[in-house]
Amino acid sequence: MTEDAAVEDAVDEADEELLTIGAFAARSRLSAKALRLYDRLGLLAPAYVDEASGYRYYRAGQAERARLVALLRRLDMPLTRIAELVEAADGGTADGDARAAELLAAYWADVERRIAGQRTLAAYLRGRLSGRSSQMYETFAVETVRVPEQVVVTETRHTLADELPAWIGAALGRLEGAARACGGVTAAPFVVYHAEVSMESDGPVEACVPVADEAAARAWVERYGRTWETKVRVEPARTLAYTRISKAQVAHPQILAAFEAVEGWVARQDGLEYDGPCREVYFTDWDAAGPDDPVCDVAFPVR
Numbered sequence: 001m002t003e004d005a006a007v008e009d010a011v012d013e014a015d016e017e018l019l020t021i022g023a024f025a026a027r028s029r030l031s032a033k034a035l036r037l038y039d040r041l042g043l044l045a046p047a048y049v050d051e052a053s054g055y056r057y058y059r060a061g062q063a064e065r066a067r068l069v070a071l072l073r074r075l076d077m078p079l080t081r082i083a084e085l086v087e088a089a090d091g092g093t094a095d096g097d098a099r100a101a102e103l104l105a106a107y108w109a110d111v112e113r114r115i116a117g118q119r120t121l122a123a124y125l126r127g128r129l130s131g132r133s134s135q136m137y138e139t140f141a142v143e144t145v146r147v148p149e150q151v152v153v154t155e156t157r158h159t160l161a162d163e164l165p166a167w168i169g170a171a172l173g174r175l176e177g178a179a180r181a182c183g184g185v186t187a188a189p190f191v192v193y194h195a196e197v198s199m200e201s202d203g204p205v206e207a208c209v210p211v212a213d214e215a216a217a218r219a220w221v222e223r224y225g226r227t228w229e230t231k232v233r234v235e236p237a238r239t240l241a242y243t244r245i246s247k248a249q250v251a252h253p254q255i256l257a258a259f260e261a262v263e264g265w266v267a268r269q270d271g272l273e274y275d276g277p278c279r280e281v282y283f284t285d286w287d288a289a290g291p292d293d294p295v296c297d298v299a300f301p302v303r
Contacts, residue, residue: 019058075107081103193205240281240301
């Protein structure tokens with residue numbers, strides 16, 4: 001079959017005009033280079049490709065999808081989310097359009113949250129670089145407290161910063177459920193950072209809940225704890241240097257200033273040294289707390 005005959009057959013099958021890539025590029029107001037890229041990425045395949053020449057042909061009706069893909073890429077939307085959105089929109093139904101709009105709204109909400117966090121981080125860094133960091137640290141009152149030995153059920157995970165808040169909430173919830181089966185929770189849950197957690201470093205982080213009955217806790221872990229790698233250990237008595245922060249201040253990067261304020265305080269104390277990894281102690285109901293309510297102690301063990 002000749003190339004012209006193959007193209008004619010493709011036209012007959014769709015009952016719609018087929019355009020060369022150059023003509024389709026002009027119709028969709030995109031470059032041929034962009035169209036080849038969209039094909040390679042699986043976002044917009046030609047209606048027909050000649051096996052001998054490799055020439056691409058498009059249906060005129062694909063122009064709307066091509067423009068939509070181009071606009072979504074300008075929003076830096078990941079390819080998988082673009083594919084999901086354009087598939088929903090391709091149905092041409094009211095439900096499909098509504099679903100596509102929901103997907104776009106969800107993506108943009110994620111972008112705005114990320115930008116808000118970056119904006120706050122930039123302000124924090126400007127304060128550090130301009131020498132105003134000491135003013136920020138002065139807003140944190142640092143004290144010490146003696147914490148007795150505790151039996152704790154724990155769950156440890158390697159996690160990056162963007163996954164950390166969700167994991168902390170889930171892990172502490174699981175551990176508090178375990179503690180209720182082991183005589184109850186005896187003190188405030190806490191999270192221990194055994195190494196740095198950022199977008200490049202993944203800890204590990206250990207969630208801990210103090211329990212009343214060590215034997216019951218060990219039995220519970222033996223029976224149920226393997227799914228989440230739950231363990232039981234004895235946390236030794238410690239002195240903590242800490243500052244208390246609100247729910248709003250727990251957010252990154254505000255919490256970094258609290259950690260640095262405690263570190264600065266420790267450095268100014270003669271003869272005081274660190275006695276273990278830093279931690280966050282959550283002493284109240286997180287869900288019930290408002291943005292300005294105290295919820296967490298940022299703490300360093302010292303001796």
